[in-house]
Amino acid sequence: KNFPPGPPSVPLLGNLLSLNIKDPLNDIERLRQSYGNVYSLFFGLKPVVIINGFKAMREAMVIKAADFAGRAPFFLSPVFIIGVITVDYSPLWRDTRRFILMTLKNFGLGKKSMEDRIHEEIQYTIKTLENNIGKAFCPQFVFHNAVSNIICKVLFGTRYEYDDDTIKTLIQCFKRINKILNGPWALLYDSIPLIRRLPLPYNTAFEDVELILDIAQDLVNEHKKTRVPGEPRDFVDCYLDELEKRDDDSTFFEEQLKRVTLDLYSAGTDTTSNTLLSGFLYLMKYPHIQERCQQEIDRVLDGQDKVSYENRHNMPYTQAVIHEIQRITSLVPLSVFHCTTKDTELSGYSIPQGTIVIQNLTSVLREEGQWKFPHEFNPENFLNDQGEFLKPQAFMPFSAGFRICPGEGLARMELFLILVTLLRKFKFVWPEDAGEPDFTPVYGAILSPKPYLMKQGLETVYL
Numbered sequence: 485k486n487f488p489p490g491p492p493s494v495p496l497l498g499n500l501l502s503l504n505i506k507d508p509l510n511d512i513e514r515l516r517q518s519y520g521n522v523y524s525l526f527f528g529l530k531p532v533v534i535i536n537g538f539k540a541m542r543e544a545m546v547i548k549a550a551d552f553a554g555r556a557p558f559f560l561s562p563v564f565i566i567g568v569i570t571v572d573y574s575p576l577w578r579d580t581r582r583f584i585l586m587t588l589k590n591f592g593l594g595k596k597s598m599e600d601r602i603h604e605e606i607q608y609t610i611k612t613l614e615n616n617i618g619k620a621f622c623p624q625f626v627f628h629n630a631v632s633n634i635i636c637k638v639l640f641g642t643r644y645e646y647d648d649d650t651i652k653t654l655i656q657c658f659k660r661i662n663k664i665l666n667g668p669w670a671l672l673y674d675s676i677p678l679i680r681r682l683p684l685p686y687n688t689a690f691e692d693v694e695l696i697l698d699i700a701q702d703l704v705n706e707h708k709k710t711r712v713p714g715e716p717r718d719f720v721d722c723y724l725d726e727l728e729k730r731d732d733d734s735t736f737f738e739e740q741l742k743r744v745t746l747d748l749y750s751a752g753t754d755t756t757s758n759t760l761l762s763g764f765l766y767l768m769k770y771p772h773i774q775e776r777c778q779q780e781i782d783r784v785l786d787g788q789d790k791v792s793y794e795n796r797h798n799m800p801y802t803q804a805v806i807h808e809i810q811r812i813t814s815l816v817p818l819s820v821f822h823c824t825t826k827d828t829e830l831s832g833y834s835i836p837q838g839t840i841v842i843q844n845l846t847s848v849l850r851e852e853g854q855w856k857f858p859h860e861f862n863p864e865n866f867l868n869d870q871g872e873f874l875k876p877q878a879f880m881p882f883s884a885g886f887r888i889c890p891g892e893g894l895a896r897m898e899l900f901l902i903l904v905t906l907l908r909k910f911k912f913v914w915p916e917d918a919g920e921p922d923f924t925p926v927y928g929a930i931l932s933p934k935p936y937l938m939k940q941g942l943e944t945v946y947l
């Protein structure tokens with residue numbers, strides 16, 4: 485009763501047939517135009533509410549944050565009940581999240597040491613780019629490896645060579661798991677319990693989860709052998725210290741440590757690296773924007789050997805460009821599905837406890853009325869008349885409320901330091917014979933640009 489409106493559904497399948505499961509974003513937008521900013525669908529028998537636009541998003545995620553902070557029982561849910569991303573609103577989630585935020589902070593967000601870790605890794609990126617100067621070159625692996633190594637240093641205290649077997653296996657497993665999670669098999673597994681024991685493709689996801697958990701176990705064992713209690717070198721050491729202080733029935737346990745590190749690794753790699761990939765695509769498409777960033781960077785860093793995160797306050801244009809890249813790419817378009825924790829209301833509609841909630845973040849990031857140029861790539865969206873950087877409230881690529889991305893601080897620092905360092909050193913050019921850049925993303929929980937080639941030349945030389 486008083487449930488949000490939505491299209492008619494068919495028995496058992498609900499609205500699954502009216503959505504293109506391989507890329508539902510256009511259907512989700514089309515339905516918004518027919519049913520409004522808060523509407524409903526059925527995934528099989530499960531009711532789902534889709535939230536669109538800044539006003540409804542803020543009401544749900546910020547004003548009624550606790551009511552909307554649950555996690556939908558995840559596809560392939562038996563595997564995903566611990567960790568952090570897929571954990572429901574509970575003491576386990578709360579304690580783990582608090583621990584993550586505290587540890588990321590202690591590891592230097594806002595302090596020098598995290599910056600140093602990022603700068604160390606950028607040197608490897610620079611070397612790879614220098615070796616390819618003037619050649620048309622696929623940047624995908626370079627950005628992925630850089631970002632993967634930064635999070636590995638935070639989690640495990642180490643970086644990996646680009647062809648290391650552990651990292652290769654991790655990446656392949658996560659790729660396969662995500663493919664299953666985003667495809668029809670996970671949906672069928674979830675909707676029809678009778679098929680769960682059949683030898684169907686989702687079983688590969690379970691095998692891959694076992695494989696990456698074995699890798700995590702090896703890393704934890706290695707840390708146990710070499711750690712000095714009270715002198716943590718990285719996230720795993722911090723967790724092991726915490727584990728020693730806690731009772732047996734606490735929310736800290738070794739299985740959870742493995743899952744949390746894997747969650748942080750997976751959430752912290754494809755996100756930032758795909759943002760960089762899209763970013764450079766836009767900077768090559770709009771060379772005058774690239775040049776204006778370079779002029780600002782050269783002016784502010786004159787006489788300074790490397791950029792510091794503090795410098796961002798004097799680089800309004802570059803900041804605006806980075807934010808505009810995030811806005812226009814809308815990297816995680818449907819966020820991670822939420823769930824209501826109690827009976828609640830939204831925009832005057834009643835929503836029962838346990839309803840799956842999907843945030844259409846793109847509808848906020850490109851909402852007319854919230855942005856000067858909602859549908860085009862234009863850094864002016866983040867600049868006022870005086871050329872000062874300003875961030876509208878509708879800037880929500882990291883979501884909002886209780887579940888807002890806890891990696892936001894790290895991601896921002898990475899994006900700024902990597903982009904500024906590379907733009908200072910190189911000029912990025914779209915190869916003449918490559919046709920027009922294609923901005924249509926490859927659909928997934930995280931959108932990625934189609935693989936592309938770029939050329940880079942030396943712009944300036946370090947002092």
Ligand code: HEM
Pocket residue numbers: 568569570571581747748749751752753755756759815816819820821822881882883884886887888889890891892894895
């Ligand atoms: C450009 C980079 C990134 C973007 C756009 C991004 C975006 C998001 C979004 C939209 C969510 C879902 C929030 C929600 O459910 O309401 C999320 C969750 C999460 N992100 Fe990120 N993220 C990025 C980078 C990172 C990094 C670097 C890390 C790790 C250090 C990270 C760790 C997480 C975790 C652990 C969650 C789950 C939070 C929870 O369930 O409480 N993310 N992120």
